[in-house]
Amino acid sequence: MTARNIDGKAIAQAFRAECAVRVGRLKDAGVVPGLAVVIVGDDPASKVYVRNKAKACEAIGVHSEVHAMSADTAQAHLLKFIATLNADDAIHGILVQLPLPKGIDSRAVIEAIAPEKDVDGFHYSNVGRLLVGEPAYYPCTPWGAMKMLEHESIAVEGKHAVVVGRSTIVGKPMALMLLNAGATVTVCHSKTRDLAAMTRQADILVAAVGKPRIITGDMVKLGAVVIDVGINRLPDGTLCGDVDYEAVRQIASRITPVPGGVGPMTIAMLLGNTVKAAELAAGTGVRGETRIT
Numbered sequence: 001m002t003a004r005n006i007d008g009k010a011i012a013q014a015f016r017a018e019c020a021v022r023v024g025r026l027k028d029a030g031v032v033p034g035l036a037v038v039i040v041g042d043d044p045a046s047k048v049y050v051r052n053k054a055k056a057c058e059a060i061g062v063h064s065e066v067h068a069m070s071a072d073t074a075q076a077h078l079l080k081f082i083a084t085l086n087a088d089d090a091i092h093g094i095l096v097q098l099p100l101p102k103g104i105d106s107r108a109v110i111e112a113i114a115p116e117k118d119v120d121g122f123h124y125s126n127v128g129r130l131l132v133g134e135p136a137y138y139p140c141t142p143w144g145a146m147k148m149l150e151h152e153s154i155a156v157e158g159k160h161a162v163v164v165g166r167s168t169i170v171g172k173p174m175a176l177m178l179l180n181a182g183a184t185v186t187v188c189h190s191k192t193r194d195l196a197a198m199t200r201q202a203d204i205l206v207a208a209v210g211k212p213r214i215i216t217g218d219m220v221k222l223g224a225v226v227i228d229v230g231i232n233r234l235p236d237g238t239l240c241g242d243v244d245y246e247a248v249r250q251i252a253s254r255i256t257p258v259p260g261g262v263g264p265m266t267i268a269m270l271l272g273n274t275v276k277a278a279e280l281a282a283g284t285g286v287r288g289e290t291r292i293t
């Protein structure tokens with residue numbers, strides 16, 4: 001078997017085109033959606049993501065501003081700055097790039113963001129709503145992975161989904177979304193005994209580990225759907241996922257490539273959440289849906 005790719009770049013592009021139409025409608029109503037990105041320190045990988053996000057905003061007419069601060073910025077200053085963004089009517093979404101430098105309490109910073117502007121979906125209020133299965137801003141990366149499955153008409157209900165990774169920004173919310181969608185979910189992590197025995201059971205396998213090619217061909221069930229969230233930069237400068245793409249492609253039925261898979265979807269979901277935040281602020285958003293973007 002040779003897996004067909006799930007083309008995240010193309011799906012993201014289609015979703016962004018839908019967002020552009022919604023931005024047009026908001027503009028007619030006199031509203032320009034605005035996203036503020038805060039980056040503290042000079043992590044080069046973070047800078048690339050921040051630039052990609054800004055470009056994507058510009059392309060569909062979303063105002064975006066990047067606030068870069070030095071690594072020795074005091075936490076109190078950061079909290080005060082977030083308060084000014086909370087009060088700024090031109091800003092509908094706030095994203096603080098993670099990880100933050102040592103010495104800054106990331107949780108305190110995230111909780112300072114007004115939940116209705118938390119387009120990353122990291123605030124307790126949004127995390128809690130996801131747990132309960134209510135409308136909320138859902139974390140963009142796992143939400144983007146769910147949107148890919150939906151777009152490709154890959155049923156989740158009744159499937160055994162195995163998520164490798166339990167971080168707060170990817171693994172755990174991914175597991176909750178799959179669970180809410182009716183999958184039977186197994187979550188694996190660094191303490192899991194016999195990882196391969198777990199992953200081999202997966203109808204849907206999600207890798208969110210941060211270790212290049214840790215998921216090898218022998219760890220995948222014939223015909224499985226494989227979602228590779230990992231983005232690892234190799235010493236030669238190229239990107240690779242957590243999945244050994246060439247080997248797993250021979251066994252899976254569908255697979256997301258890196259680059260061009262989950263990454264572009266993350267940015268598209270961020271745009272969707274920002275546009276939704278602007279719609280809700282303008283009073284044109286539809287409430288009561290279980291999916292907010």
Ligand SMILES: NC(=O)C1=CN([C@@H]2O[C@H](COP(=O)(O)OP(=O)(O)OC[C@H]3O[C@@H](n4cnc5c(N)ncnc54)[C@H](OP(=O)(O)O)[C@@H]3O)[C@@H](O)[C@H]2O)C=CC1
Pocket residue numbers: 141164165166167168169170171188189190191192195208209210211229230231232262263264266
């Ligand atoms: N495509 C996108 O848009 C995004 C991609 N990423 C990428 O996804 C990957 C994961 O990111 P993130 O969740 O933030 O990473 P974290 O480092 O926060 O979490 C990694 C998880 O993997 C687990 N793990 C580590 N080693 C092993 C192992 N040998 N076997 C099984 N599990 C293991 C850890 O377990 P434990 O909890 O026990 O330590 C942890 O739960 C990274 O490559 C990152 O770059 C991240 C965000 C967005």
Ligand SMILES: Nc1nc(=O)c2c([nH]1)NC[C@@H]1CN(c3ccc(C(=O)N[C@@H](CCC(=O)O)C(=O)O)cc3)C=[N+]21
Pocket residue numbers: 046048049052095096097098099120140141231239258259260261262263264266267
């Ligand atoms: N508060 C916060 N929210 C985040 O969403 C967040 C974060 N912090 N910290 C870092 C991670 C990482 N992340 C990516 C987003 C897009 C791509 C992306 O567009 N990737 C492209 C290629 C990028 C390239 O070529 O370098 C792709 O996979 O095709 C990657 C990674 C968001 N993150």
